[in-house]
Amino acid sequence: MRDTGSxxxxxxxxxxxxxxxxGLGTAETGERSTETKTASAKLAAVDRKSLTLAEARDKADAYRRMVRAGIDPVEERKKAxxxxxxxxxxxxxxxxEMKASWRNAKHTKVWLACMESxxxxxxxxxxxxxxxSIxxxxxxxxxxxxxxxxSxxxxxxxxxxxDFAHIKGWRPTETSLKSVRRGLPKHKRDDSHFDAMPYDEAPAFFARLLxxxxxxxxxGLAFTILTAVRSNETRFATWSELDLKKKTWxxxxxxxxxxxxxxxxxxPAAIEILNRRWEGRTSNDGLVFFATPTKPMSDMTMTKALRxxxxxxxxxxGFRSTFTDWAAETTSIPKEVVDKALAHKLPDKVEAAYRRTDFFERRQVLMTMWADYLVGKKNVVRLVTAA
Structure with missing residues (x-):
């Protein structure tokens, strides 16, 4: 705590x-109100550099990456x-800068026109x-x-x-706008979406499954849930795609x-399943989950296990949606990292052209947090505040 009490x-x-x-900035006190806070008050809050916990975490992540790269965050701030x-x-x-990568001239024009309107x-x-976000x-x-x-x-x-402004040095931290959706009504879901288990029910179910x-x-069902992949990607998985030492698929x-x-x-929970399957393998490059050694499971096999x-x-x-909801509601992991974990193809070509990283290190943390949540452990990202 500073001498001023902040x-x-x-x-x-x-x-x-x-x-x-x-130092990351002043810790924001009190709750922001989207109903009563005026535009001038919002700008004043930004000028004071007061940060919410989520904003402080984003800034801390950026500083950690800079330090790992041999860059002094304090010196970089002086270059702003x-x-x-x-x-x-x-x-x-x-x-x-981004339109050079677009093939559709109409999209190039519409992208900016939408922002202008x-x-x-x-x-x-x-x-x-x-x-x-407010x-x-x-x-x-x-x-x-x-x-x-x-919208x-x-x-x-x-x-x-x-995000572009952050790279240019016009904003001090990376940007997460996932809280925007929480402050707005939910859009009606398309009827084609698969039913999902509420994330708070997932640990109890997963314990029974194990x-x-x-x-x-x-x-296969447990592995699919842990990795948040599509069922077909699990069904056709082969040992040649897996590196158990590097812990990658x-x-x-x-x-x-x-x-x-x-x-x-x-x-670790996914590796444990693979180690068990490895003991019953029929070849070192064959199917991991199979009906017979040369035939993958039916697309209904995991559904039957669920039933x-x-x-x-x-x-x-639907467990992909369960994973998405859990990440949005209980973690500070940015949406773009979650999207990469789900291997989503970004619908916006500008965003796809800009975000070329696969966020692998951050996805390692995310998937371990998800596994720990499913098996009843907690993985907390901690920030230190002055006493």
């Missing part, structure tokens, strides 16, 4: 064998540009480092239910611009819905 977020790390305490562009100017700069009139003249939520609220597809695209594009007799179907693009190779980090466990109101594929 609290500060600190990140405590080891660098070159020495402990360092890096003196002039911060407006959101409109930053958007146009981002658009100008729905975003610039409201927040275009605000400094790009002043845009936070401002974005208030911007989208009037059209969120009326124009759901448009979702705007949210994605704002995220791209804010305690049940081990069969290819039940092992490399799924070739020919078997992925996106057509792109996907590397899955394997949690024999007494679950009739959820689908195997």
């Amino acid at each position: 609290r500060q977020w600190l990140l405590r790390i080891q660098s070159d064998g020495k402990r360092r305490d890096l 540009p003196a002039t911060i562009p407006t959101f409109e100017s930053a958007t146009k700069t981002c658009h100008g 729905h975003v610039f009139p409201t927040i275009g003249q605000q400094p790009v480092d002043a845009i936070d 401002i974005v939520r208030d911007l989208l609220a009037p059209i969120w239910m009326e124009k759901p597809e448009t 979702r695209r705007i949210l994605q594009r704002i995220g791209v611009v804010l 305690a049940a007799e081990h069969t290819a179907g039940k092992d 490399t799924i070739p693009g020919s078997r992925m819905k996106t057509g792109m190779t996907h590397i899955v980090p394997l949690s 024999t466990m007494g679950v009739t109101d959820a689908h195997v594929h």
